Amino acid sequence: MKLLIKGGRVVDPGSGRDEIADVFIADGKIASGKGKADQTLDAKGLVVAPGLIDLAARLREPGHGYKATLDTEMDAAVAGGVTSVACPPDTAPPLDEPGLVDMLRRRAKALSRARVYPVGALTVNLDGERLAEMSVLAHAGCIAFSQANVPITDTQVLWRALQYAATFGFPVWLRAEDKWLSREGVAHDGEVSTRLGLAGIPAFTETIALATMLQLVRSTGARVHFCRLSTAAAVDMMRAAKKEKLPVTCDVGIQYVHLSEMDLGYYDSHCRLDPPLRSQRDRDALAAGLADGTVDCAVSDHTPVDEDRKQLPFAEAETGATGLELLLPLALKWGASRKLPLAKTLARVTSEPARILGVRSGRIEPGAPADLVIFDPALAWRVEPAALKSEGKNTPFLGYELAGRVRATIVAGRVVYEQA
């Protein structure tokens, strides 16, 4: 199968390349030369870029099939131009044994749309007490180990988990949250939570945990990726940690660079997120940190939630927002607001997450896997339930007009999505 993408604006964030060119694909890889194509896609007026790599998308399998299925969410991924997803282990049961990981990978492979990279549980059942069999899980295909949104409260266990992971060079992905401090909280502790009468989650819930974790990185040498930073203070701490040359990286949920606690309005449960939306100052610091590279990449934090679990009083509503199909337009919106070149904007959702995952995709160069997205950067569309393939229609952006529509998605040289 040979594919020719003709006349598009080819943007390769890794090298900064941005020019009108053809891309030739053979045997699932970007080819250096040109030959006779079996299929040609006309990309005139469109952007041709590496497919998006999303480090946090809940596909709800195994276990939460009533919220969404692997089938629908893989459709959502490729419709959003996402060609690789890492999925956190907070499935039911959690990804803490190789059989589950193997099953997930097989199911994903059979659907042959986006590539799926399972993140294994760091502790058995995510209970924060016993270490999961990391070597066995890595052999089954886990690319990192994580506690998802269930922080370890026992710091002895956290220390040992990082020591053990460091022994074998396994990356550990952590959310910085002090569970004692966030207990009962449902919104950022501040003016808005006080006005709405919602129990608060102080910003230092994140920084206290982050300080502990950074100290453990210092003593164990573990490679840690911090997930979903939410505060300005945490961005500052990451900046200092990187200056110190600690082996750390971090990401932000793309919603968090656009929204703040003000968006809760009159208890909009679509804004019930974990971590919570914080102050406008925090939002601005996250957006700036993502631009200057302190924050390495942006993720969708895709979490499909069924309507019944959102149509509840704010504190009782389930956390999370759907995001796979919004990652590209929201990244473009962020880049446009900061006047960044397109290559730099796209780096945060392609080459940078690829570097953290340690994969060869996320770039357009000879020999790299042919995982590509072709999109119209200017075409605006309205976010509404019918426009989303995901089973989860829950997003604070419902009703927004966003620019950036995917026309085609290619994984391993095969067209897996084409806009009708």
Place this chain on the structure above:
Amino acid sequence: MSKVSNNPQLNANGELQHLLSTEGLPREILLQILDTAESFAGVTEREVKKVPLMRGKSVFNLFFEASTRTRTTFEIAAKRLSADVINLNVSVSSQTKGESLLDTVANLSAMQADVFVVRHASSGAPYLIARHVKPHEHVINAGDGRHAHPTQGLLDLYAIRHYKKDFTKLTVAIVGDVLHSRVARSLIHGLTTLGVPEVRVIGPQTLIPEGVAALGVRVFHDMRTGLKGCDVVVMLRLQNERMNGPLLPSAQEFFRNYGLTSEKLALANKDAIVMHPGPMNRGVEIDSPVADGPHSVILPQVTFGISVRMAVMSIVAGNS
């Protein structure tokens, strides 16, 4: 990237469609409620304590959280307006059978309700209900979590106006557990809208919420300093479950620092009034001689509560 949200309490003509919070209510509507309540004050003293304003209308008291006194005053108010009242204690019926909040409301709505009086343990629950009722149905918030208790706030405003006449020269102190208090929030918004120049909150750091100054209040941790020059002292109820734990060491120690005694009250203005939303914990937030003393208007507050609730119900029902 904020969305513009219309005030969900007002209809297209800017009239009161639901009463969900005192926050965001224009001054004119607050005064309309207080004036209407005043006109009902006579009714409650007559031999036949009824007016026919809501004859044929149904008021559903929908209490997802236990309450005796608030539910009773709403019931009396509705009956004095000649409405039919249905009391539903939902915490022991459908919710325990797993029915969702919105399903419960949809079912009751099918029974032809005109007004829902809602109490719920979760902040914001009445907003969710108001978004889903039919256009001719009205929601009155009778207390949601720690967010709002607007009829209590209004009856407090009524009492203050009754005794002090002019809002624009007053200093008002609200003392105790502000963190968990929906009464405090509703009163603060009402006072600032009506032009009270100084609203104070007094309590230990553990019971004063983050960012409360943004509501337009001054924070005091020392009660003696905070009471100086006050015209109105509002004591808040301290819930039993908060008396020993991470927020406070004991009820006795709380009383020592923040209980209202005659000695502390003497620091306020000579003609200061003392209010409490009830039920009181004597010897915890307030000393008996003060609760029963000449400055106390705690029992008149209860009487005013009926006229205020009559006013709110008749106004929303009249805005169909």
